[in-house]
Amino acid sequence: MSPSSEKPVLIVFGAGGHGRVAADAALLSGAFARVVASDRNAATWGSELLPGVPVLSIEDASALPGPRAVHVAIGHNAIRRGEAARLASIGPLATIVHPSASVAASARVQPGCLITAQCVVAPMAELGVGVIVNHGAVVDHDCRIAAWAHVAPGVRLGGAVQVGEAALVGAGSTVLRNLRVGAGATLGAGAVLLQDLPDGESWAGVPARPLQGVSA
Ligand SMILES: CC(C)(COP(=O)(O)OP(=O)(O)OC[C@H]1O[C@@H](n2cnc3c(N)ncnc32)[C@H](O)[C@@H]1OP(=O)(O)O)[C@@H](O)C(=O)NCCC(=O)NCCS
Known part of the structure; x- marks a missing residue:
């Protein structure tokens, strides 16, 4: 040691x-x-x-x-x-990991990340440079979160979800497995995403739909 x-x-x-x-x-x-x-x-x-x-x-x-x-x-x-x-x-x-977070041994976490209290980063998940996984968020197996993205408090990402660079996945939202949140996109708080969210767009609601006139 x-x-x-x-x-x-x-x-x-x-x-x-x-x-x-x-x-x-x-x-x-x-x-x-x-x-x-x-x-x-x-x-x-x-x-x-x-x-x-x-x-x-x-x-x-x-x-x-x-x-x-x-x-x-x-x-x-x-x-x-x-x-x-x-x-x-x-x-x-430097990456910071709160001791109450669960980060799988096979997860790959790049420098500059913050993994806060009660988060789960599951096996084979990947976090790029500077990613935030905020309080209580779940990043399930095989997810790929690109650099500078923010997975906000209470988010649920299903298996193999991809989140593009600098995207915001809003607090308490859910993304079904295998879907993609585009680079620079915003998913609103509380949304449930049922299809891919294109780069740079802002979607919200259940099910999530584009927000007119709102930029990411
Ligand atoms: C989606 C979001 C980005 C829109 O923000 P905005 O650009 O300021 O938009 P506005 O507040 O002006 O709202 C625009 C419209 O979208 C609706 N709206 C905003 N957020 C919404 C949400 N999360 N779910 C459903 N509808 C939403 C508003 O009611 C409004 O509807 P209207 O035009 O019919 O009145 C924002 O509300 C949001 O959810 N951000 C996520 C915040 C978050 O989780 N941060 C992490 C903190 S750690």
Whole structure:
């Protein structure tokens, strides 16, 4: 087992509510030597994100002695993707897994993911870079979630569902097995998806249908 001194200091970037969720999971995971937060507007947040998790300026966070790792805790998919690119020089992207989540040994999880409390990531599922699997979501066997997508709280993805890059699968929605949610698409909260959702479109309802005039 690695001594704790070899664990990286984790910089949770994004000092809002989602950052709190990420920092809490990081603390409980025991995977990091220390957890700090940072934000482009650090001065507008309190001095601590959580008890024992200080909010630092980007400059101060960048100067922390290594090894460092970064987790971008911003719910908006495109902003999360952009900030990860901008912060790459500070340290590698870190995945955070809450200890109450169940992640199959055969699941493949890329860097920068957040898997929060009570989630299930089933055998042979794949999560791309920067994916969020939010509270209580189920990503069933053989699902493929592309980079920067967000599977919101309480979602149920059937087996072998594909979710495209930077898509939002809204809270409490259900996607039947083998279907695809397109890249940049949004599935509304509480929807039940019975057919493929095309790239960039927003659908909602039971069964899910296109929302007129709503962009993803
Ligand atoms: C679908 C969604 C993206 C639409 O958001 P929006 O662009 O702001 O749309 P509006 O709120 O203006 O609603 C437009 C229409 O869609 C309807 N609508 C919105 N969300 C809906 C939903 N989830 N299910 C059914 N109908 C919905 C509205 O009632 C409205 O209908 P109307 O034109 O007949 O009045 C959004 O409501 C949603 O469900 N987002 C998911 C949020 C989520 O789960 N985030 C994760 C948090 S961790």
